[in-house]
Amino acid sequence: MKSLIGFQTLVGREIYRFFSVFTQTIIPPVVSSFLYIFIFGFSLGQRIENIHGFPYLVFLVPGLVMMYVIEGAYSNTSSSLFISRWANNIEELLVTPLSYFQMVLAVLIGGLARSLVVALGVYLVSLFFVQFPMAHLGTVVYFLTLVSLAFSSVGMIVALFAEEFEHLSICTTFVITPLIFFGGVFHSLEMVPRGIKWLTVFNPMFYMINGLRYGMLGTSDAPVLLSAVIVMVIFVALFSLTVYLFRIGFKLRK
Amino acid sequence: MVPAISIQSLTKFYGRLQALGQVSFQVEEGDFFGFLGPNGAGKTTTISVVTGLANYQAGEVEVFGYDVRREYRKTRALIGLVPQEFNFDPFLSAEQILVFEAGYFGFPRRAAQRRAEELLASFDLLKKRKEGYKRLSGGMKRRLLIARALMHQPKILVLDEPTAGIDLELRHRMWEFLRRINREGTTVFLTTHYIEEAEKLCNRIGVIHQGRMMAVDPTEVLIRKMARDRVELYLKRPISEIPEELRSLGVELANGGLKIQFEEREDRVGRVLQILHQRQAEIQRLDVRRPTLEDAFLKLTGSTLTPPLVGRGLG
Numbered sequence: 001m002k003s004l005i006g007f008q009t010l011v012g013r014e015i016y017r018f019f020s021v022f023t024q025t026i027i028p029p030v031v032s033s034f035l036y037i038f039i040f041g042f043s044l045g046q047r048i049e050n051i052h053g054f055p056y057l058v059f060l061v062p063g064l065v066m067m068y069v070i071e072g073a074y075s076n077t078s079s080s081l082f083i084s085r086w087a088n089n090i091e092e093l094l095v096t097p098l099s100y101f102q103m104v105l106a107v108l109i110g111g112l113a114r115s116l117v118v119a120l121g122v123y124l125v126s127l128f129f130v131q132f133p134m135a136h137l138g139t140v141v142y143f144l145t146l147v148s149l150a151f152s153s154v155g156m157i158v159a160l161f162a163e164e165f166e167h168l169s170i171c172t173t174f175v176i177t178p179l180i181f182f183g184g185v186f187h188s189l190e191m192v193p194r195g196i197k198w199l200t201v202f203n204p205m206f207y208m209i210n211g212l213r214y215g216m217l218g219t220s221d222a223p224v225l226l227s228a229v230i231v232m233v234i235f236v237a238l239f240s241l242t243v244y245l246f247r248i249g250f251k252l253r254k
Numbered sequence: 255m256v257p258a259i260s261i262q263s264l265t266k267f268y269g270r271l272q273a274l275g276q277v278s279f280q281v282e283e284g285d286f287f288g289f290l291g292p293n294g295a296g297k298t299t300t301i302s303v304v305t306g307l308a309n310y311q312a313g314e315v316e317v318f319g320y321d322v323r324r325e326y327r328k329t330r331a332l333i334g335l336v337p338q339e340f341n342f343d344p345f346l347s348a349e350q351i352l353v354f355e356a357g358y359f360g361f362p363r364r365a366a367q368r369r370a371e372e373l374l375a376s377f378d379l380l381k382k383r384k385e386g387y388k389r390l391s392g393g394m395k396r397r398l399l400i401a402r403a404l405m406h407q408p409k410i411l412v413l414d415e416p417t418a419g420i421d422l423e424l425r426h427r428m429w430e431f432l433r434r435i436n437r438e439g440t441t442v443f444l445t446t447h448y449i450e451e452a453e454k455l456c457n458r459i460g461v462i463h464q465g466r467m468m469a470v471d472p473t474e475v476l477i478r479k480m481a482r483d484r485v486e487l488y489l490k491r492p493i494s495e496i497p498e499e500l501r502s503l504g505v506e507l508a509n510g511g512l513k514i515q516f517e518e519r520e521d522r523v524g525r526v527l528q529i530l531h532q533r534q535a536e537i538q539r540l541d542v543r544r545p546t547l548e549d550a551f552l553k554l555t556g557s558t559l560t561p562p563l564v565g566r567g568l569g
Contacts, residue, residue, distance in 0.1 A: 002360025003327075009357025017345050088341040092402075095305050096358035097331040254268070254299070254308040 007102045010093070014110020018076055025076065025114060029068040030121035036064055040186065042129050051188045052219040054132075061126045062213040063185030065119050066147065070180060070208070071172070072115035073148040077107055077155030078168045085159065090252060100246040104156065104239070111152030112145065119144055132217070139215030142228065146235045147208045151176075153238035160251050179205045184213075189221035204234055256319040258283045258410050258441040259304060264313035266299055272465055273299045277313070279460050279470040281443055283409075286436045288456030288473070289445040290551060296465040297445040298338060301414050304443075305335045317410065331359060334408030336399050338415045342387040348398055349374065349383040352405050359406035366405070373401040376431075393424050400428070410441045417451060429455060453477075453547040463555040473547065480553045481545030483518040487526070490536040499529050518542070 018025040037060065045056035052059065084090040093103060134140060158171045183205025192200060200206050211227035214220035220227070246252065259281040266274040274296045281287045291297050302308035303315055306326050315322045317329035342351055349370055356366035374380045377397040382390055387398060396416065403411060413432075417425045432455060436442045446452050452459060452473070459476050461468040469476055492511030505516040505526060514530075516522060530537065 005360045005362060006358045009354055012357070013343070013346075013354055020345055083344065087344050088339065089343045091307055091337065091341050092343060092355070093358065094307055095330055095333070095335050097327040097360070098358060099327060249309055253306070254302055 003098070003102065006096060006098045007106050010098065010103065010106035011109045011113075014076075014080060014107055015113050017080055018110065018114045025072075026117055026121065029072060029118045030125060033064050033068060033122040034125045037061070037126055037129055051190075052217070054217055054219065055130070057130050058132050058217065059188070059213075060186065061123070061130065061132075062216040063209050064126070065122050065216075066143075066205075066209045066212045067180050067185050068118045068122050069115040069144055069148050070151045070176060070205070072118040073111040073151035074155040074158075074172065074176060076111040076114040077152040078159045078162075078171075079155075080107060080110065081156050081159035082162055082165065082168060085251070086165075094252060101243050104153075104243045104246055107156060108149050108152040108239070108242075111155060112148045115148040115152075116144065134216055135218030136215045139224065139228075140212060141215075143208060143211040143215055143231060146231045147212075150231065150235040150238050153235070153242045156242045157238065157245065160245055179203055180209075182206075183209045184221060185209060204230065207231060255283060257281060257316075258285065258318060259287075259443065260314070260316045260319075261300070261304070262314040264300070264303060264310060264315060266296075266303060266308065266310040266465075274303075274310070274465045277462070277465070277467050279467055281410075281441060281458070283318075283441055284436075284439065285458050286432070286442045286456045287444065288452035288459045289443065289462065290449070290452055290459060290547075291445075291462035292555065295462045297462060298414055299465075300462070301335070301412055301443075301445065304329075305333055305412060306330055331406070332409045334403035334406065334411045336403045336411070336413040336416050338418065340387065340395050340399065342395075342398070342402075344386070344388070347384050347386055348379055348390065351387065351398065352402055355402050356405040361406060369405055369407075370401075373404060377401045393420050396420055396424070396428075400431075404435075408440070410443060411435065412443045414445050415447060416444070417446065417448065425451075449546065449548045449551065459547070461551060461554050468554040469550075477545050477547055477550050480550035483545060484543040485516055485518050485523050485526075486541040486543065487514040487530070487537055488512060488539040488541070489514065490538045493535060497529060497533060500526060 037057070041057035041060045045060065048056040050056070081090070084093070098106075154171075158168060162168055182200065183203050184200070189197065189200060189206075207222050207227035207230045210220040210222040211224060211231060214224045214227070257280040261280070262278050264274050264277040265272070277296070277300060289297050289300070299308060303310050304317065304322060306322060306329070317332055320328040320332075322329045343354070346354060352370035352373060353363070353366045356369055357363065361369065374383050377400065379394060379397060379401065382394060387395060390398065400413070400416065411432075417428055420428070429451070432442055432444070444452070444456065456473050458471065459473050460470040461476075469480070471479065488509075489512050493507070494511060496505055496507050496514070500514070503516060503522055503526060505514055507513070508515055514526070516526065527537075
């Protein structure tokens with residue numbers, strides 16, 4: 001029971017942290033998603049023909065939601081953990097009787113909470129422009145949850161390796177954002193030039209975006225079962241690595 | 255009885271640099287244990303190992319019989335740590351820092367709030383409860399650190415230089431507080447630079463120097479063992495040289511022949527007085543300077559605990 005209270009407290013602290021700076025954590029992705037939907041979907045999208053039988057604006061929404069889920073999850077845990085290392089209050093946590101598994105899971109749930117709030121915000125913005133029924137709600141929940149937890153783990157791993165704040169954004173700029181864009185937020189696999197199409201299958205974001213697209217629209221460029229398995233494997237691997245790094249005290253213990 | 259802290263042959267390296275070598279000692283339940291050593295001796299490293307903030311390469315470290323690596327959740331629940339540096343959560347107010355801390359240790363929210371209220375009041379921080387820690391003065395932050403460590407009612411309170419850089423009044427109030435919680439049953443493990451602090455508060459002392467334990471004894475025993483009373487005899491008339499019989503007893507002449515001084519051991523004072531009486535030397539005054547922990551420390555480590563400011567210039 002005591003252990004559960006400790007875990008809940010840390011989850012609460014993580015959620016409190018991002019809500020206390022909501023102008024930096026919640027509002028920006030919602031505003032920029034509005035801009036994407038308005039410019040790309042609403043204005044330019046009317047000149048693009050249907051994809052998989054859906055208007056471009058509808059096709060765009062799941063990709064955008066997934067993009068902000070990934071960014072929100074990564075930003076939340078990377079900044080939370082890095083600030084804790086930087087301000088040294090990570091020591092406050094490391095001397096508590098929480099297990100390393102609990103410490104990691106609680107921080108990940110903080111990332112999950114933030115990305116779900118952001119996902120909801122982006123979805124609500126999209127409702128101003130277009131409405132469509134959710135094809136498979138369970139699939140939506142599955143992909144949102146696992147992808148968010150996976151990128152929350154990435155955020156924690158990067159925060160452990162990082163020596164400066166800039167290192168956190170290097171990963172966003174050079175790895176996460178390009179993979180998201182190439183993963184099919186704005187386009188279908190059909191639109192990729194034939195010569196480089198094969199490269200897409202090595203991009204994990206491709207399966208994440210298409211998994212959510214299947215859940216929301218019922219259409220996907222990748223088999224949903226394959227996407228679900230890949231996302232699960234990635235999550236388990238990253239989560240295990242994060243717990244392992246905490247257990248050995250990588251850059252945490254002297 | 256299981257010791258509160260038991261350290262056996264603890265060895266710790268930072269890269270290739272050995273920070274602790276075969277360190278062994280025990281802290282008994284109820285002790286007010288002083289852990290002394292100059293800068294870089296290994297005090298904070300030892301604390302970090304006990305509290306789980308540092309890895310180590312060899313040795314056995316136990317808290318109330320639980321291994322700090324294998325049973326880290328049990329050992330951490332028993333310890334409250336007051337670190338040397340402020341390490342507060344920058345997103346929280348003073349009150350939230352305490353309430354969250356208790357929560358991490360499994361206190362339900364209401365109980366945590368009650369306890370925070372009590373400790374904020376006893377540390378004179380109630381008026382600042384809603385402030386972020388950055389808006390508190392140095393002394394307030396120091397008090398908040400101690401309050402935070404006490405939130406989960408630990409059986410051992412570990413304090414790393416708690417009175418460094420605080421004013422005299424606050425230091426004395428802190429001493430009173432630490433004495434009280436020790437009387438009430440909390441084992442206190444204190445590192446300090448202030449010999450006076452250790453001498454006044456601690457019933458047992460461990461001295462560490464260059465990563466090795468030099469001594470662990472009850473405070474009085476350590477002082478007696480390492481340093482002796484120094485006797486000073488002031489003569490009415492100066493003498494030109496020390497009589498031969500006195501020289502063999504280690505007696506020195508000072509103040510132009512007006513003072514005779516020596517370390518007291520095995521009734522040396524009786525023999526010196528007898529010899530002086532035979533020589534008809536008249537004694538004006540006799541002073542006995544009691545040895546201090548500083549003397550014992552000096553003897554053990556060959557250095558003072560706090561280096562003098564002179565000579566530590568910026569150049």
